[in-house]
Amino acid sequence: MKLLMAVILTLGLMAMVAGQLPKNEDRMCVHQMLSQGDALFCKGNLNVIYPEIGDVGCMYVPECNDFRQKISSWSQPSIKYSQAHEGDSLKTGNISGSELTGYQPPGPPPQTGFHRYQFILFEQPERGKPITLSTKEKAKRGSWSISDFIKHFHLGSPVATNQFLTQNYHDF
Structure with missing residues (x-):
């Protein structure tokens, strides 16, 4: 095992010395977890699953395989919560019900860094x-307060939470 590791390290160093870094597609795809502070938001085993990547919960969307570009065009992720009290739809990710507003994929503007x-x-x-949205809330995704929404409908504390971070695919 040590010999194999030495060979791999040597090949990697030779590529760097020669100035031939592997192309983005050839690099190993690293799934970087969020910092400890950001990870505190992720509670309750709520899974956010996109095609090709899998569960992006509590991580940065990797730049490899054009994932940051692809995530901006994929349809809504599958959301799974294995501890649902009733209803297999939430356990399997085939959720149905009244939609308050349509899904919009992540679309962080260029040169604005990572977005949650x-x-x-x-x-x-x-x-x-x-539970409904007001006309003002329906007009624009960012035009309403989640805390006001929670209070208005007496939703209480969340059962589970999750987040991921991504940035515009042109920014790296």
């Missing part, structure tokens, strides 16, 4: 106001 994309799961109260 957060997923928050609440248990819907059995009784109470029907």
Whole structure:
């Protein structure tokens, strides 16, 4: 094992010395987890699954394999929560129900660094106001306050949360 590791290290150093770094597609795809502070948001085993990458929860979307570009065009991820009390749809990721607003893929503008994309799961109260968005909230995804929404509909504490970070694919 030590010999094999030495050979791999030597080949890597030779490529660097010769100035021939491997192309992006040839590099190993590293899934970097979020910092300890950012990881505190990830609670409750909520999975956010995109094609090709898998579960992006609590990590940076890797730059390899054009994942940062692809994630901006893929359809909505599969969301799974294995500890759901009732309903196999949330356990399997085949969620159905009333959609408040359509999915929009991540699209961080160029030269703005990493952006957070957060997923928050609440248990819907059995009784109470029907959950809807106001006209103002429907107009623009970023035009409303999540904390006001939670208070208005008496949602309480989240059951599970997750997030990932990505940046514009032209920025690296």
